[in-house]
Amino acid sequence: MRRDYLNWAIGVVGVALLLVVPNVTDQFQTFMFAQVAAYAVAVVGLNILTGYSGQISLGNGAFMAIGSYTTALLTARAGWPVYLTIPVGGLLAGLVGLLVGIPALRLRGIYLALATFALALSVTPVLNNYDKFTGGHLGVGFKAVTPPFDIPLSNEQWLYFLGWIVFFLLFVPAWLLLRGRTGRAWMAVRDSETAAAANGIGLAYYKTLAFGISALYAGVAGSLLVIDFAYVNPDSYNLNLSLQLLVAMVIGGLANIWGPLFGALLVVWLPYVAEKAVNSKPDLAFGALLIVVVFLAPNGIAGLLRRGLLTLRGRRQEASQTTGALEATPAEADQIAT
Amino acid sequence: MDLLLAGFSFTALIQQIVSGAGAGAVYATLALALVLIYRAMDVANFAQGEMAMFSTYIAYALVGGDFGLVGAKLGFNGVHLGVAGAFWIGSIVAVVASFGLGILIERVLIRPFEGAPLLTLVIVTLGLFSMVNGLAGFNWGYVFKTFCCPFPQSAVNVGGVSFNYTDLGIIGVTMIILAAMALFFRYTKLGLAMRAASLYPESSRLVGVRTSWMLALGWGLSAAVGAVSGILVAPVVFLDPNMMQSVLLFAFAAAVLGGIESPLGAVVGALLIGILLAVVGTYVPGGENLRTPFALLIIVVVLLVRPAGLLGRPETRRV
Amino acid sequence: MAPPEVAGRNGQALLQLRDVHASYGPIRALHGVSVSVPSGSIVALLGANGAGKTTTLRAVSGMVKTQGRISFDGRDITNGRPEEVARLGIAHVPSGRGTMTQLTVWENLQMGAYMRRDRGAIKRDFDRVTGYFPWIRERRQQVAVTLSGGEQQMLAIGRALMMRPRLLLLDEPSLGLAPLIVRQIFEIIATINREEKLSTLVVEQNANLALKIAAHAYVLEVGRIVLEGSASELARHESVRKSYLGD
DSSP: OHHHHHHHHHHHHHHHHHHHHHHHSOHHHHHHHHHHHHHHHHHHHHIIIIIITOOOOSOHHHHHHHHHHHHHHHHHTTOOOHHHHHHHHHHHHHHHHHHHHHHHTTOOHHHHHHHHHHHHHHHHHHHHHTHHHHOGGGOEEOOOOOOGGGOSOOHHHHHHHHHHHHHHHHHHHHHHHHHSHHHHHHHHHHHOHHHHHHTTOOHHHHHHHHHHHHHHHHHHHHHHHHHHHTEEOGGGGSHHHHHHHHHHHHHHHTTOTTHHHHHHHHHHHHHHHHHHHHSSOTHHHHHHHHHHHHHHOTTHHHHHHHHHHHHHTTOHHHHHOOOOTTOOOOOOGGGOOO | OOHHHHHHHHHHHHHHHHHHHHHHHHHHHHHHHHHHHHHHHSOOOTTHHHHHHHHHHHHHHHHHOOOHHHHHHHTOTTOOOOSTTHHHHHHHHHHHHHHHHHHHHIIIIIGGGTTOOHHHHHHHHHHHHHHHHHHHHHHHOSSOBOOOOSSOSOEEEETTEEEEHHHHHHHHHHHHHHHHHHHHHHHSHHHHHHHHHHHOHHHHHHTTOOHHHHHHHHHHHHHHHHHHHHHHHHHHHOBOTTTTHHHHHHHHHHHHHHOTTOHHHHHHHHHHHHHHHHHHHHHSTTGGGGHHHHHHHHHHHHHHHOTTTTTOOOOOOOO | OOOOOOOOTTSSOSEEEEEEEEEETTEEEEEEEEEEEOTTOEEEEEEOTTSSHHHHHHHHTTOSEEEEEEEETTEEOTTOOHHHHHHTTEEEEOTTTTOOTTSBHHHHHHHHTTTOOOHHHHHHHHHHHHHHSTHHHHTTTSBGGGSOHHHHHHHHHHHHHTTOOSEEEEEOTTTTOOHHHHHHHHHHHHHHHHHHOOEEEEEESOHHHHHHHOSEEEEEETTEEEEEEEHHHHHHOHHHHHHHSOO
């Protein structure tokens, strides 16, 4: 129950921060934080798939593309109300995710990584190819979204709140799932499929469920981002996007409910900072950070903070226990011979 | 059927097949590099393409004197090989340098993660991917560069069919590398030790093989072979930091198709893929853009239907 | 109790384990084991399944976390890396033989000679090995996985001999083999020791044959030495006869 207090405390602080931020930042920064919300949604989804259920996906950008294009096309071409397209984009992406999850059942570890890697690389060419439908490399644009009901907010502030409200709406169910039986089942599958199956956990059900949910979240994130920019084009959905999600997940903290927030913050802001400070793309920094984090702090920023907090509260032993998805497997029991 | 019409499309088809094989040879070289590392440590090196790209930039710098930002800062831009055959000399030096770099990368970035779970290793190779890509982009920028040319830019005409020297040259170089590697692994003591170290690490250590260094060697060889792949393809597609990403994808598809543990399989798979892609690209409407999804399809179908690939054996690893 | 120092030619045992504890993670497998192998002798380490026999050999090769001291020819090799221990001249034939199954017979032997550069001597050693195991000569190109269990055991010993070791560690050579073959193999081990003065530490469940060829022996039970002495003494010992010799 102590853990719940901690989480509640973080939640309250988080909400307070969220309310304060748009009042102290300029339009550009508010807009960036709006994007952070979208990325955070996507990373929550990826975290469920890779961090909790152990299925390596390098291709969640593809699901984001589905959400994005659903929103863009429905809004621009079919005149749908924009906000309605968010759940539709999410559900459509989720459905595709479920379908992808089925063959994924038969791909172990590195092969799944390979296949999703190929998926990530395939998005842009496919989008470019079916240009009659997707608008090709010219992309699809629509009228910028403005605050509804004449709410006295700037565009950026509205997008900010939209993003964080959607995040909250998706975060709570994810949190409930993860701390409940589903989350435990996912972690059991991640840690040992044979043991999980032996304990009666339906592998197929939980693994495809993870894919579906993960894709749904990515789809919603994609929709949010398109609404932010009021424009979408195939080049945004290249390998880089999927890698960014992975970076955000790992550095933020694998299999930690708060990890995606830190990760999203990093992934949205670092490129901007890198551009201003060193006039370069952030890839070098991302890559180096990734390796350093995996080596020194496998549980990411969230993990470090957790250890710090626990240490401060005198629970040093619990702090030094690591329960990450990246811990090396212990020496095999079958090494014990005669 | 009009004989003339039949003859014309037949010639074009042969040409497509040869040029497809040329592309396939490039994929084959990179696929060989991938298979090497996969056999040694059961991990696909996602950074293989980027490492190859970086090696190509090194060759480019040596040959043309453009050392990018670093060169400008340190003042040796413009220093280059102004001799005939500069391309080849620069390339060979770059390949040798890549060997060393591969070993260095293994010692610094991979060794600390010995025994780590798969996800960690995948993340490390992806981190390496990002770093190398970022480094190349930072130093040389994202503008396409010309890097010319290992082979004469003309073609030879055999029986009415025109074969590019470039395609022939690439196929030739790849075959030489394949043969060299086959000979190395089959007939040399070191090659045998590397094979043994990757298949039977415990038994190998018991006869005195330093398996850790065998892995480093594997990375070095891999980097060198990958470098050849990049150097061969750069003159054709122009040099830029993202040049190898689709090559990597096709190399993966080739390795999967041919059998990810089989070097010969990788080459056969690559040639097949190269040819298929050329045919699809030419004769299927919109085929150009469908090449990448086609590779995805191959990967998924092979992994679902016959994971060991065409030439792979479901090998059980023993110690 | 101080372990008996069995003096060899140099006045000191070739291999000496002193108060060795070994663990697999949290599980302790050896509790204060002390074993000596004098130069030129065969020493047998007996015990039932799970007694810690294999662990003892693995400790020597540095394959398991060890406390205590293991010295080879006076040199401390505790927790050494297996490849470095091998390079000092210790040939370890692991349980299950450790045959490199996809390689040929000849390639397996070549791997045994991996550390050596003296081509003439390697050739002579190959002749010696085929002297002990004549069938190898005709079947050098055969892939090792197609060999019978007994042949794989012989190949494993041959591979160890190609290392030109100063100490041979054999882990349960009789495992899974028919009695006739086992007797053959033990005879060969004894012959090798006699002709080449190769110090040998044999770990075995089959006490009978092991005690026949060994000079000294130890009995391990649940990670502890419970008996030690000359092989003939142990063969006559009451509890050994009851537990291990089926009397």
